[in-house]
Structures are given as structure tokens and as C-alpha cells.
Amino acid sequence: MPVELVDSPRVDLQAEAGRVSARIDDFFARLLPSPDDGRGQLYDAMRHAAIGGGKRLRPLLTVAASRLFGIDEERALRVAAAIEAIHVYSLIHDDLPAMDDDDLRRGRPTLHKAYDEATAILAGDSLHALAFEILAHEATDPDPLVRSDLVLELSRAAGPNGMAGGQMMDLLAEGEALDIAAITRLQQLKTGALIEYAVEAACILTSLGREARTPYRGYARNVGLAFQIADDLIDHSGDEAAAGKRIGKDAEAGKATFVSLLGEDRARQQARVLVDQAVDHLADHGEEADLLRAIARFAVERDR
């Protein structure tokens, strides 16, 4: 059963995404005024990287999942900003010459191009630390157990069993004959862990126990994988101007991807199956899950 690739008529995904994006920009602008000392350049670089770009998929997921539980959007936005800080830090470091060596990100020069490598490394490190400062601050949630759990799960999603571990596997994957299982595992660490956290964070904010979080993590895992397949499709045959970044990188680097292994048609089909499965996890919910449903559909129909 193919999922219908249109937005739910009950939510305006583009408007919601734009609103969340603007709120995240505003949060970082207020949080990161440049101090009048040698750190000015560091703060400028942090703002350059964190403000005004990207799809803001992860913050949008956190806001959308928070809607399931009637969580105050202010609280959701603080957590969403922490997640975006981690995402942005990982992009900065992944773009470095020693890593993926990218010059273009979100249609603008990457941070080490706009500044220099040292500033980029430190801006990434600073956003990494800042994410945990945001979560541990009492303004995020009055319950210290919630704050502590938010930190615990984010540190796991970011560390060697999450994003950093996935990036290591990805760097070593050049010229390796990875199969679908290996690529799935790699992507679950590299990009899936933080996407899953973006949804799980809403569960933590509403003090849901580990077991009760299962369907929501399942939704996120499916969306994350569908999102990655769509990324591979864009890298395979997308438009560089629309994507705002260099494409064709994986083929150039001799990396196996979902598309190189499955072919374009089967990859596209697989992404749609994953979106169906994601939406199935929300079956117990009504209108309050419409934004999550719309995000799942967007994951595979986008061109950037």
C-alpha cells in the first residue's frame, strides 16, 4: 500500500517548519551575542553555523512529538535547540578537510572556509558543550530527573555509540563492499541516533518510561532511515543548486549506498515502505500526530 505523498490537509508543514526554524534562529541569536574579547570570532563562527540554514528536521521532530503529549512549546524549543546545536557541531566537524572535506553547506561556505580550521574545530566543540548546558539548565525543565535523562540520552546519541561512531564507520567505508545490513547499521549510528533522540526527547519531557517510548522511537527509526535513503537519492541524481551542497560524493568516494545496492527504483520503494511503517506507529493518535505524519511524508518527497 503506497503512502499518499501529499501533506495532511490539517497541517501546513511548510508553515510549521518555517516557524520552528525562525524560533531556533532567534534562540541562538539571543544565546550567542559576541563578547568583547578574543572570543568574538568564536561566537561569530557559532552563529554563522547555527543560524539561518538547514531543514531543521530535528527541531521540527521534537516540536511535533511534543504536540502528542501537550508539552509546552517553549520547553520543546529549548530541547530542540540543544539537538540542533549537536547536529550543527557534527556538520562542522564532518565538513573539515581531514573528514569529508566539503566547501559548501546549506548553500554557503563551510565554516572552515568562512573562517579557518581552528575556529571551526572550536566552534563545533563549543556548540557540543552548549547543547548539554541548555539541557541541564533548570529553564529547560523544573524536574532534575528529566534534565538528567535528556542529557544521558543525548550524550549516547552523540558519542562513540551514536554519531561519532557512525562517522568513523563511514570514513572507513570508502572502497569497502558494505551490504545493506552494514549500511543500515552505519546510518542508524551516524544520522539515525540523533533523529531518534529528537523524538525520544519529547517522551522524556513527558516522563514516559523506557517501554512506553517504543512506538515513538520506532517511528523515528523508520523516518531516519527513509530520510537517509532520500539523501542517497539526492546525492545520486539530485540537483546541486537545490540541494545546497556538493552531490555525487558517495559514488566518487566509491562508497556503497542504499541506491548503489538497491538501484533507484527499489530504494525509492523502500523509503515509502519505511514511511508507511513510521505512520503505523502513530495509529493510536489522532490529529495531534498529523505534524509527525506530514514530516514522515516529507522525508521522502523532498529534493534537498
Next chain:
Amino acid sequence: MPVELVDSPRVDLQAEAGRVSARIDDFFARLLPSPDDGRGQLYDAMRHAAIGGGKRLRPLLTVAASRLFGIDEERALRVAAAIEAIHVYSLIHDDLPAMDDDDLRRGRPTLHKAYDEATAILAGDSLHALAFEILAHEATDPDPLVRSDLVLELSRAAGPNGMAGGQMMDLLAEGEALDIAAITRLQQLKTGALIEYAVEAACILTSLGREARTPYRGYARNVGLAFQIADDLIDHSGDEAAAGKRIGKDAEAGKATFVSLLGEDRARQQARVLVDQAVDHLADHGEEADLLRAIARFAVERDR
């Protein structure tokens, strides 16, 4: 009144330092077994950097400060390991070619020399995340408010208003005519913030309010600055083999230091005054503060 530069007869600093060092090594060895996938190299690199080197000043400070309040040493050691993880991550990134470009650290090749730059960046990032995972884990403290506060203050010490900010100022300081006030500020961020946290963490573990932490933070601030002056003295006229790292770097880079501004004798005198002041902050304590007193004295009498 010059401080007497001998260890307190009531504590054996060397034995205590060796014991804490071995416990930290053991903690990391248990925490970081290499997984049987592409992340093996990442874990190997993390162990290479985190195990078997350094003075372990920060963990020793946390254990010593915990002794003031009768805190269980197992708990102190977990927090100490988190602090050392942050310290090691910062050394890995500071040693990178784009930063201080060092080949030698703790008498061994720096991580990007032993592996490569990408692995070094990711190992640093992984240790950064791991520190917060350790602190937020309930094994560290049963009270979530304690865990949350431990995270909050560490994130501040590590971020743009702490170590990362200090390193940015340091990178921009080459050829700048900094005065004593500017160097003091730079060092308080770059190295002082984490040293201060190492002592403050014990206060948090015993649920001391912010105001009651003041004398202990004062002790740490004085020790941190004395330690930095001693570092400058070693860089100025120390022995490379004993130091286990390249010396004479600051003069080469045209950086102002406490020694270049004050001269060797006045710098040494200033360090001793700071140690006196540090010890004064512990005046309300008896034998239980002897280890902290011994560390303060060691800060200025060491040759590495």
C-alpha cells in the same frame, strides 16, 4: 611568608596520585572495550589518549576535595573520570595541526600522529560526549539534581565561556602584546575553568549551595593559576625529556606569558604567593584537607 615546599608528612602525594591514576586508567579500560565493527579504531584511539599518561591533576583534585566532605571515593572517581575525559579531549583537539600542531604529548606521539587527523577529531568528540554520559548516569549519584548540576557546571567549564573560549583567545594571542590581566583572564578560561570544576564537583556531590562553594573555588582558582605559571616556567627553561612534550613553544610563537612579562624570579615568587593563598582557603579544615594542601605545593615544585 613563603610556603614550605615539602609534602605534608601526613599524606604521601605520590602514592595517592599513583593510586588515583591507576583507578582512572582502570575505569577507562573497562568503559572502552573495542567493539567488533568499524568503530574499533575509534575506541583504540580513545584508549590510547585516555589511558596511561599525564599527571592526572584534575582527577586527583576531585578525589582530594571529596575527602573534605567524606564523599564515597567510588562516586568521586566516576566524576573524576568524566573530568579527565574532557581534559583529554581538549588536549587531542589542541594538538591538531590546525591548532597547536604538536607531535608529542605525555612522552608519546599525539593522537593524530599515532592514527590520523579524522580519528583524532572523532576520538576527542567521543570523549567529550562520554564525559556527560558518565555524569548523567545514575551510577554517579542517586540524586538527579546532583547529576544535572554536575553536567551544567562541566558544560560551562568546557564551552565557549571556558576551555574552548580560552583556546580561541590563545590562538589569537600570537604576536599580541597581552598584559598580565589579559593573560590571567585567558588562562582562567583555558585551563582554570576545568581545574576549578574539578574541585567544585566535590561540592556539588555533597550538595553544597553556590555560596558555600566559594572558598573551595578560590582554592582551585589559585592552584590553577600557580599551576599555569609553573607550566610557563617549564616551557621557558624546563627539560624536554622530563616534560614529555616540546618546550620553548610560547617564545617561538611570540606569545606573552607570565614568565616573559614578570621574569623568571618574580613569576616563581608569584606562584608561591598563589599557593599560600590557596592553602589559606582551607583554614577551616584539618587533616582531611592535607591532600589538597599537598597538591597546591606540588603545583609549583614540579618539573613536568
